[in-house]
Amino acid sequence: MAKKLISVKVNGRTHEEAVEPRTLLVHFLREKLSLTGAHIGCETSHCGACTVDIDGRSVKGCTHLAVQCDGSEVLTVEGLAQGSVLHAVQEGFYKEHGLQCGFCTPGMLVRAYRFLLDTPNPTEEEIRAGLSGNLCRCTGYQNIVKAVQYAAAKLQQTAKEAA
Amino acid sequence: MNAPDRLAALQGMGDSRLRKEDARFIQGKGNYVDDIKMPGMLHMDIVRSPYAHARIKGIDKSEALKVPGVIAVLTADDLKPFKLHWMPTLAGDVAAVLADEKVHFQMQEVAVVIAEDRYAAADGVEAVQVEYEELPVVIDPYAALAPDAPVLREDLAGKTSGAHGPREHHNHIFTWDAGDSAAADTAFEQAEVTVAEHIFYPRVHPCPLETCGCVASFDPVRGELTTYITSQAPHVVRTVVSLLSGIPESKVRIVSPDIGGGFGNKVGIYPGYVCAIAASIVLGKPVKWIEDRIENISSTAFARDYHMDGELAATKDGKITGLRVNVVADHGAFDACADPTKFPAGLFHICSGSYDIPAAYARVKGVYTNKAPGGVAYRCSFRVTEAVYLIERMVDVLAQKLGMDKAEIREKNFVRKEQFPYHSAFGFEYDSGDYHTALKKVLDAVDYPALRAEQAAKRADPDCPTLMGIGLVTFTEVVGAGPSKMCDILGVGMFDSCEIRVHPTGSAIARMGTITQGQGHQTTYAQIIATELGIPSEVIQVEEGDTSTAPYGLGTYGSRSTPVAGAAIALASRKIHAKARKIAAHLLEVGENDLDWEIDRFQVKGEPARHKTMKDISWAAYNNVPAGLEPGLEAVHYYDPPNFTFPFGIYLCVVDIDRATGETKVRRFYALDDCGTRINPMIIEGQIHGGLTEGFAVAMGQQMPFDAQGNLLGNTLMDYYLPTAVETPKWETDFTVTPSPHHPIGAKGVAESPHVGSIPTFTSAVVDAFAHLGVTEMTMPHTSWRVWQQLKRSGVAL
Numbered sequence A: 001m002a003k004k005l006i007s008v009k010v011n012g013r014t015h016e017e018a019v020e021p022r023t024l025l026v027h028f029l030r031e032k033l034s035l036t037g038a039h040i041g042c043e044t045s046h047c048g049a050c051t052v053d054i055d056g057r058s059v060k061g062c063t064h065l066a067v068q069c070d071g072s073e074v075l076t077v078e079g080l081a082q083g084s085v086l087h088a089v090q091e092g093f094y095k096e097h098g099l100q101c102g103f104c105t106p107g108m109l110v111r112a113y114r115f116l117l118d119t120p121n122p123t124e125e126e127i128r129a130g131l132s133g134n135l136c137r138c139t140g141y142q143n144i145v146k147a148v149q150y151a152a153a154k155l156q157q158t159a160k161e162a163a
Numbered sequence B: 001m002n003a004p005d006r007l008a009a010l011q012g013m014g015d016s017r018l019r020k021e022d023a024r025f026i027q028g029k030g031n032y033v034d035d036i037k038m039p040g041m042l043h044m045d046i047v048r049s050p051y052a053h054a055r056i057k058g059i060d061k062s063e064a065l066k067v068p069g070v071i072a073v074l075t076a077d078d079l080k081p082f083k084l085h086w087m088p089t090l091a092g093d094v095a096a097v098l099a100d101e102k103v104h105f106q107m108q109e110v111a112v113v114i115a116e117d118r119y120a121a122a123d124g125v126e127a128v129q130v131e132y133e134e135l136p137v138v139i140d141p142y143a144a145l146a147p148d149a150p151v152l153r154e155d156l157a158g159k160t161s162g163a164h165g166p167r168e169h170h171n172h173i174f175t176w177d178a179g180d181s182a183a184a185d186t187a188f189e190q191a192e193v194t195v196a197e198h199i200f201y202p203r204v205h206p207c208p209l210e211t212c213g214c215v216a217s218f219d220p221v222r223g224e225l226t227t228y229i230t231s232q233a234p235h236v237v238r239t240v241v242s243l244l245s246g247i248p249e250s251k252v253r254i255v256s257p258d259i260g261g262g263f264g265n266k267v268g269i270y271p272g273y274v275c276a277i278a279a280s281i282v283l284g285k286p287v288k289w290i291e292d293r294i295e296n297i298s299s300t301a302f303a304r305d306y307h308m309d310g311e312l313a314a315t316k317d318g319k320i321t322g323l324r325v326n327v328v329a330d331h332g333a334f335d336a337c338a339d340p341t342k343f344p345a346g347l348f349h350i351c352s353g354s355y356d357i358p359a360a361y362a363r364v365k366g367v368y369t370n371k372a373p374g375g376v377a378y379r380c381s382f383r384v385t386e387a388v389y390l391i392e393r394m395v396d397v398l399a400q401k402l403g404m405d406k407a408e409i410r411e412k413n414f415v416r417k418e419q420f421p422y423h424s425a426f427g428f429e430y431d432s433g434d435y436h437t438a439l440k441k442v443l444d445a446v447d448y449p450a451l452r453a454e455q456a457a458k459r460a461d462p463d464c465p466t467l468m469g470i471g472l473v474t475f476t477e478v479v480g481a482g483p484s485k486m487c488d489i490l491g492v493g494m495f496d497s498c499e500i501r502v503h504p505t506g507s508a509i510a511r512m513g514t515i516t517q518g519q520g521h522q523t524t525y526a527q528i529i530a531t532e533l534g535i536p537s538e539v540i541q542v543e544e545g546d547t548s549t550a551p552y553g554l555g556t557y558g559s560r561s562t563p564v565a566g567a568a569i570a571l572a573s574r575k576i577h578a579k580a581r582k583i584a585a586h587l588l589e590v591g592e593n594d595l596d597w598e599i600d601r602f603q604v605k606g607e608p609a610r611h612k613t614m615k616d617i618s619w620a621a622y623n624n625v626p627a628g629l630e631p632g633l634e635a636v637h638y639y640d641p642p643n644f645t646f647p648f649g650i651y652l653c654v655v656d657i658d659r660a661t662g663e664t665k666v667r668r669f670y671a672l673d674d675c676g677t678r679i680n681p682m683i684i685e686g687q688i689h690g691g692l693t694e695g696f697a698v699a700m701g702q703q704m705p706f707d708a709q710g711n712l713l714g715n716t717l718m719d720y721y722l723p724t725a726v727e728t729p730k731w732e733t734d735f736t737v738t739p740s741p742h743h744p745i746g747a748k749g750v751a752e753s754p755h756v757g758s759i760p761t762f763t764s765a766v767v768d769a770f771a772h773l774g775v776t777e778m779t780m781p782h783t784s785w786r787v788w789q790q791l792k793r794s795g796v797a798l
Helices: A025-032 A088-095 A105-118 A124-130 A142-162 B003-010 B062-066 B076-082 B118-127 B181-189 B234-245 B271-283 B293-299 B384-402 B406-413 B435-446 B448-460 B521-533 B561-588 B614-621 B681-700 B753-773 B784-793
Strands: A004-010 A013-019 A051-054 A057-060 A073-075 B042-048 B054-060 B070-075 B086-088 B094-096 B109-115 B129-134 B172-179 B193-204 B213-219 B224-229 B252-255 B287-290 B302-314 B320-332 B359-368 B374-376 B466-476 B496-502 B508-512 B540-544 B595-598 B601-604 B607-613 B634-639 B648-658 B664-674 B732-735
Touching (some): A013 A025, A025 A051, A051 A105, A057 A105, A088 A105, A088 A142, A105 A124, A105 A142, A124 A142, A142 B681, B042 B293, B062 B118, B070 B076, B076 B271, B086 B234, B172 B181, B181 B320, B193 B384, B213 B271, B224 B234, B224 B271, B271 B287, B302 B384, B320 B374, B384 B406, B384 B466, B384 B753, B406 B435, B406 B466, B435 B448, B435 B466, B435 B648, B435 B732, B448 B466, B496 B561, B496 B614, B521 B540, B561 B595, B561 B601, B561 B607, B561 B614, B601 B614, B648 B753, B664 B681, B664 B753
Parallel strands (some): B224 B252, B320 B359, B664 B732
Antiparallel strands (some): B042 B109, B086 B094, B172 B359, B193 B302, B213 B287, B466 B648, B496 B508, B496 B634, B595 B601, B601 B607, B648 B664
């Protein structure tokens, strides 16, 4: 199948790659770029394990073509931490026991990251609705809610200190 | 540091230590099977049957082999020379690896395509032409036993007995029973009151978020096979692979990498694994196979599908005198349950529950149908969920018949604290329990009388827009399989194991026969060692899943890790502790009996300043041991449990049902669990939240409906219900601690209790909402549609 050349900025680094037009974004990330953080759980965009951030929106990588990302900026779980400093959502999931098997976690984190940018001071109901595109089979969500609350508080604190 | 600080620094048992495994998962650095890449690796995909029962007239590979990137197509005929087209199941049956002459269920594996990448493999699957001749389909297990029912398993023609005794019909697998039939019959003949109810526990699927898969890599030069596999029991897989392939077990290495949830789905050995291994052996290259979600739900192990007839005999004032149970179990096309060999119905005979029932009898009949094989323990010990559901439903039915409160009847029939160890009518020895105290704690916490008063007021108001239901379950589980005199898998006793090495500088590594799938073993196992040996958790590495390094163990399922492997850790630690004492006595020039153990050190009795810490002792173990003692500081322990453990719980749920829509809202769910000694309260609570949520999913939405042609009407996550954060209720948790007297650290296991216990609690609550209208049973799942139908039937829909 004829390949198409695309240029995508992933976690701050530009990649130029030739891909089959049918290549799914999640396969492009996992197999071409060896970024295996985004996982595949359902292939029908229900579970959200493949969630990445494209140009400021949460997107499910299993139902998005790599060629659709030509010229886009993509953020994956691997791009959340700054060097050895974890992002507040990563810290929150760790501190509040917001993960067990870890398979949904990268998608949850990337979604929580975008959700908190859009909704910096969420209620519990807003958190639950905001993460409802991401399924978790292990935690029952209660500690995920706490993790997002932890991250929200920390991000607000950091913003206050910076101001 | 003073003693309390030293104790805290260990982060031993009882500490809500944060998880050691999280660092990799939150940074996208987990290593799940689909993350594994090997040089030259090929991809496999599977051609599956669209029919539930059909004869294969022919398979044409020619077009598939022309697809760019396709390397090979394998069918049953290709596997026949290696005798790999059928394989033994864990239940003593055989299962087709690739369909041999006919297919027995929809989505059965018919052929595999091996290609250079996963897209080419999928193209190849599309191009394989299979000609089928449809055969009559049997979906209902009762219909399967009709005299003129179609013969499903032609390969078993003439076999009048199977692995579990005589077969009475061509679609019959086994009949298993427990208890005393005559005594139970007598109890019923003499009973003042009897109740009977048909209770169907529908077929559901464990549906972990990561599907099943493997990467098989055969090295033709060395003759060695390495397979990375999503397995909850890698050592058992190694034994089976060796037996099937003829490769010596010493040259087979099975590695379970990080696993994205198991819940029983990843215990079995699936055709995809066998085909990937066979393909790697034939092609001499690594072969990866990863299921998609539709394949996972359609073909890898389901759970439940138990059709149960329960009966209770009782006195007029509610004392239960007898229990009888008859079950027809739909096992699908092949008997591939993952139960201990001697228990084709698992531990279903825990179905006398938390109650002192003098006479009991249970009989389970296993039946073939045109559905996928399985019957695994979905987050429970073998068939324990079905058993608990049965008895808890029946006790509710009896309470309704007698007009008794469901708390009162339970209290009246509980095994009393002083009766432990308690011998049940089915032959179990319950290790410990205090059900009355736990029940009182829950009823007080929720103000049960106030809830009942509120319900009565709502029932009295014809304009009330909701029906209120209160569910109560007081369950006992049996976990920790198990004593090898009773439990084995393929003849291997169900012990588990631990090897600990303490390094010269005082850190340690523990290798285990189990494998974590989210339970946090790398965190909690280290805590046991920390407490036993005085080595900080932080410097203890826990490794599992690699059969080349870990001691042999039976794996993680059936809440057996803490009851079995946890005991192995404690006892391996104690071997090291005993040696450490000898070294300390040598270093301090005193007798062993002159030493006291204190947190992380041995000190001379009455002279705490004269001591040697474990760090000192570790160093000395490698350069200064007493004469006659081997250097080094390590131990291995294989733990064969003397008995199962019996965790229990008291769960209460309040629901409000919208009379106009049937929508059922869980207002409150209060879960008290007693798992004996608690190793890490944070992780326990997390496990309980997760189990309750899975229970909620099963009770309120999960189902695998089939049409008459055997089509599974819902095998994606569009149809198969996994609740989101929005529908999932908020959980309240509580606990009591009744240690197991026979377990080295008193721990019983916990992860499955919330699944096992919560499912009947939801049903108890939903049925309770209709109890005043004479309703005694409603079949799961309690979706709005089904509940609305009940509202209509009961004449209370708005």
